Amino acid sequence: MKRVLVTGASGFLGRALLPALIARGFEVHGIARSARSVTSGVTWHAADLLTEAGRRHVLSAARPTHLVHLAWEARPGRYREDPVNRLWAEASIDLLARARAGGACRILGIGSCLEYGPQSGPCEEGARPCRPTTLYGQAKLATAEAYVAAGAAWGRVFVPFGPHEPEARLIPSLIHSLRAGQNFGCSHGGQLRDFVYVDDLAQMIAAVLDSDLTGFVNLASGEARSLRSVIEHVAALLKARHLVRFGAVAATGVDAEPILAADVRRLREVTAGLPLVGFEEGAARGLAWWMDRLSGRE
Template sequence: MATRIRPSSKRCAVIGGSGFLGRHLVERLVEKGYSVAVFDIAQRYEVSGVTFHQGDLCNKQDLLKVLKDVSLVFHCASPAPGCNDRNLFWRVNVEGTRTVIQACQQAGVQKLVLTSSASVVFEGTDIMNGKEDLPYAKRPIDYYTETKIKQEKLVLEACSKEKDFLTVAIRPHGIFGPRDPQLVPILVDTARKGKMKFIIGDGTNLVDFTYVDNVVHGHILAAEHLRPDSPLCGKAYHITNDDPIRFWDFMSQVLVGLGYDAPRYHLPYSLVYGIAMLLWIITFLLRPVVNIKPTFTPMRVALAGTHHYYSCSRAKQDMGYQPVSSAYRPLDRGKNGDIGAVAQSRRTGEEV
């Protein structure tokens, strides 16, 4: 009986590789000598030596064309957290991930690394130095979190040493960096509308913002340490800067970098959260008649007004994780791939 030839461990595919995190991951993998294929709904850039494939995440045949002779898959495709389309979240994060798992198993992929989210344990209340053994949120406060929980469960439950298919989930939090499509654009839009004058709560709440290089580093470490005899199999890992910062201090630095005033006035957290919840209920009830997309959501209020930072101790112990970018120093390094450069580029139209 012929022995099946195992594909090279340096042959990988990045599903969602045209996105913010995906592109950074692709570029770093190429630097490390990996052969990379990208699968996404659209191609948004070019990298020498990288092959791009466009297709439907829910179409297994589209995926199988990309996964031939691939040993490692990174799955970081997801609608943006601010999207309000539950059907889209369900189709991509749940149905799409189920199809990814089936395609990987059929193609003989040995490793699947999922980009999950620390939000899977967040219910809008304080989390301080949270560990991975926190229970999944029983009352997710947006569709993104609801479907990311289901997605992570699917991936981790699929891990099987007997079937030679190993899985791991990376839970980043508050990703920022060059080419950021979320944090800075939302801040710019909000500041232009004069809505960034108020601090929600007392302004002392600590949160994790994670530089994109650290997130990429965590993904690659997980892939390289994921073996049948490793503790990573079927587990989730927090990846952050490992240095929580006051949410409103961070926001103020970014806003000042954009040329806007830092927020100065305080509003009670409970009042603002209650108003946001009421607006969310109203928009939900009106959805059959009119589609309203409020920027003032319960999730955004909760993220702005509570403590939510996470321990990286498991990642340090099991795969030797240490941040490769020093916490928030990139805020002050100008044109060096940092948030300050991103802020300036958003004002000038310049590519960072």
């Protein structure tokens, strides 16, 4: 029996990942700060992973053969420089050691493209040096190096979007504004980013976990899109391009980086032939989900 423990299982990525793992035949255990069912067929555990007692308890209760570590501080506007990143790094490295000692044979940590820092082209897993410019990226990188040194896999997520995405992120905030008939101010939009639909990302994570791949692997679509093209596409679906104000907001810090895109050759070693939704269909599905959600609030 393949028994997988998923941290951060009730979050944006976790919700999408759980059914993908069930479909691959895993017995799935999820962790949340308070036990709750967001997906049928999952055994839930309540635990605070920032405490030693929480980590010890959940590993003892679940006895995983596999571990996917998603949990981390990720709230928009806060996560990049929050000091709690250091605590998450320490807790994550301890979780790795405890999982290994408890018999977990396959471990996949989930990191971020922000570990790379400024790059002149698509990020390659072997790129050196990584020069993260945020505390979040630095803490993730330190954790990643510990995981890879221990023989685990480490996936670097680029720009996920779709249902259950935090409302303060780009696409949900765009939808909120345009649906309300409000102007949407943004940067010039020339920055290139790799957007990946959350259900596609879940399939990628499940495929990597269910493989023998170790080391760093980019989790992305492999297609760089300008922020302008993404914003214009979603605005067109809402017939509200006239409300977008490019250049109204200055891009600063990481948001000003001209390119955050991924080389996905390593990923395709384990996902070749995997059916994916893609950006256009993903944008349509995400918009439909948000419109239903917003309509339900009225």
